[in-house]
Amino acid sequence: MSAGETQPLPGMSDLCAPEVFLWQRIEDAARRVFHRYGFTEVRTPLLERLSVFTRAIGEGTDVVQKEMYTLQDRGGREIALRPEGTAGVLRFAADGGPERAEARLYYLGPMFRAERPQAGRKRQFHQIGAEALGPPAPAADAECIALQLHVLRECGLDGFALQVNTRGLPEERAAVSAGLRAALQPRAHELCEDCRRRLETNPLRTLDCKQDGCRAIVAALPPVSSFMGEASRAYLDETMRLLDRLEIPARINPLLVRGLDYYIHTVWELTHPALGAQDALAGGGRYRIEVGGRALDGVGFAIGMERLALALQAAGVTPDAAAARPRVWLAAAGAAQTSDLLVLLQALRKRGVSAGMDLSGRSMKAQMRAANRAGAPWVVIRGEAEASKGVYLLKDMAGGAQREMGLAELLQHFTAP
Numbered sequence: 001m002s003a004g005e006t007q008p009l010p011g012m013s014d015l016c017a018p019e020v021f022l023w024q025r026i027e028d029a030a031r032r033v034f035h036r037y038g039f040t041e042v043r044t045p046l047l048e049r050l051s052v053f054t055r056a057i058g059e060g061t062d063v064v065q066k067e068m069y070t071l072q073d074r075g076g077r078e079i080a081l082r083p084e085g086t087a088g089v090l091r092f093a094a095d096g097g098p099e100r101a102e103a104r105l106y107y108l109g110p111m112f113r114a115e116r117p118q119a120g121r122k123r124q125f126h127q128i129g130a131e132a133l134g135p136p137a138p139a140a141d142a143e144c145i146a147l148q149l150h151v152l153r154e155c156g157l158d159g160f161a162l163q164v165n166t167r168g169l170p171e172e173r174a175a176v177s178a179g180l181r182a183a184l185q186p187r188a189h190e191l192c193e194d195c196r197r198r199l200e201t202n203p204l205r206t207l208d209c210k211q212d213g214c215r216a217i218v219a220a221l222p223p224v225s226s227f228m229g230e231a232s233r234a235y236l237d238e239t240m241r242l243l244d245r246l247e248i249p250a251r252i253n254p255l256l257v258r259g260l261d262y263y264i265h266t267v268w269e270l271t272h273p274a275l276g277a278q279d280a281l282a283g284g285g286r287y288r289i290e291v292g293g294r295a296l297d298g299v300g301f302a303i304g305m306e307r308l309a310l311a312l313q314a315a316g317v318t319p320d321a322a323a324a325r326p327r328v329w330l331a332a333a334g335a336a337q338t339s340d341l342l343v344l345l346q347a348l349r350k351r352g353v354s355a356g357m358d359l360s361g362r363s364m365k366a367q368m369r370a371a372n373r374a375g376a377p378w379v380v381i382r383g384e385a386e387a388s389k390g391v392y393l394l395k396d397m398a399g400g401a402q403r404e405m406g407l408a409e410l411l412q413h414f415t416a417p
């Protein structure tokens with residue numbers, strides 16, 4: 001077998017102890033906060049019809065054009081691994097009665113994007129996301145941002161920066177495109193090749209070009225909101241005012257457009273200084289998505305779990321391995337004692353005590369080594385001498401003291417409050 005065969009695919013990772021303890025902590029914290037805000041979990045399939053994503057996310061986006069894992073199912077139908085959670089959740093929302101059009105849903109799970117892997121950028125990554133369906137309202141957007149910050153703080157993170165902008169309404173897109181095109185035209189020859197193409201197809205996309213030359217040019221553009229109507233500008237102002245009232249520091253970044261086409265009005269991104277080049281920790285916004293012949297409105301966000309775990313570790317929040325350590329390890333000499341201790345092992349576990357034992361018939365020495373490796377503070381030994389007396393030897397691994405006990409006393413020792 002070649003070395004490559006034992007490794008996951010590029011951009012994908014196995015997640016195991018001790019790091020998985022940090023992930024579980026993040027997931028528990030997120031669930032706790034979501035429930036407090038009245039959100040319930042939804043688990044949509046990892047595979048969907050390709051059109052679920054292309055229609056919601058937009059044909060012209062990088063996610064759809066370059067990053068989707070698409071395949072054909074056995075019936076020749078085009079399907080894709082989900083690159084993000086919103087499109088599938090909205091497909092689910094459209095597949096039900098009117099109550100789903102106002103649902104508050106959250107999800108945790110893997111997403112797939114065929115990007116060039118690098119630190120903080122994976123091909124299988126994980127998101128914690130939430131979608132609050134319902135009509136546009138600055139208060140709903142501010143609440144959603146507050147929820148996202150609450151989840152991050154509950155996980156133990158601070159120090160992130162919030163940037164906000166507006167995408168306006170779909171009917172304003174033509175005016176925004178025309179305004180940007182006109183403003184960019186005098187310097188079109190200085191733009192990169194991609195941006196010269198974008199100037200014709202979708203000038204908004206020039207705003208998130210990564211080339212230095214283009215960045216300098218778009219930085220001097222008037223804000224996109226200046227090409228929108230008064231109502232869209234007022235929506236952004238009201239959202240910013242509410243964030244201020246909630247004491248959430250936020251800055252308007254007039255260049256923030258986000259890479260997905262379903263957004264309307266408020267869009268935002270959270271960055272964290274510990275993340276380096278891939279500093280986007282989380283993003284979100286308000287959207288309008290047409291699915292099943294209906295237009296559904298909502299607001300939501302997604303936090304990248306790999307990046308959250310990185311930022312937490314940089315902040316000194318480390319996996320709590322102690323939680324997975326057994327409280328007691330059992331060690332038997334001989335087959336008869338092994339079966340006695342197997343019964344005790346299960347009796348302890350049924351009473352809520354985490355207990356471990358090596359059941360493969362190894363020597364007493366090897367079993368004590370296993371107890372040490374497992375980090376159990378107590379060991380229960382049963383040799384022939386103890387068996388003939390009907391007792392167990394309880395050993396304190398820290399001090400080395402040991403004492404004989406009957407079964408009832410032993411169970412009492414581990415289950416007493």
Ligand code: HAM
Nearest residue numbers: 084086121122125280281282283284285300301302304
């Ligand atoms: P997004 O900005 O594409 O938004 O992704 C959200 C977060 O997922 C990013 O901020 C980042 O932390 C993480 N992420 C994205 N791509 C990768 C990658 N290749 N490797 C590691 N982490 C990554 C969305 O997905 C929207 N669905 C968010 C949303 C929900 N908007 C409204 N509702």
